[in-house]
Amino acid sequence: MDIDRLINDLIKREGGYVDHPADKGGPTNWGVTEQVARAYGYAGSMKALPRGRAEDIYRKRYWSGPRFDQVGQRYPRLAEELFDTGVNMGPAVAATFLQRALNALNRGAVDYPDIAADGAIGAMTLAALDAYRKARGAAGETVLLRAVDALQGARYIEIAERRAANEAFVYGWLANRVGGA
Structure with a gap:
């Protein structure tokens, strides 16, 4: 499994900064919500969220944390x-x-x-x-x-x-x- 490819593909789909008025999740950048960014220690403006920080969050919160990496060893x-x-x-x-x-x-x-x-x-x-x-x-x-x-x-x-x-x-x-x- 190439998690770097998965993250890159995801970020391409998600795009950069978005603050859609109908989105209850509020502002996002690289697909990461402000709430999640804050939970992972990011205190800056969501517009300035570094892509590398978003990639780290994706690896921890959405790949290894929930053990999807271990599912990937099987399927x-x-x-x-x-x-x-x-x-x-x-x-x-x-x-x-x-x-x-x-x-x-x-x-x-x-x-x-x-x-x-x-x-x-x-x-x-x-x-x-x-x-x-x-x-x-x-x-x-x-x-x-x-x-x-x-x-x-x-x-x-x-x-x-x-x-x-x-x-x-x-x-x-x-x-x-x-x-x-």
Whole structure:
């Protein structure tokens, strides 16, 4: 997995400084929200957030922190999708999508036991992923990707239904986020 490539591709999609009036997240730069930048110790203007600082945040908060790097050792395309989904929706949401999909795909706990859909990838989630991979092989990655994408797309629709201002973003989310990072 080339996390530098993933981050570079993400930053190309996210662009530079944005402060869209309909975005409840407030100002962003390189796709990093002000709240996240502050949580990682950045105190300056969001317009001046250094790209390198954003890259460090992406590595820690959205790749190694939620253990998507470890998912990538098993299923690289799935890890890429979880990374992108985590940036847009939060890493715990992306991890929960994976856990829910794994539970739905374990054939009634025949292949492996259900796991907690708690948004934290730990030993049990990785063991379930390993058992899933053993049962379904490399082709199983595509099915997991589809399941995660389905959950992601449904969430975008729900977000727009709950807050009409989010309709400004839902087309772009579905066009650019669902179905591949």
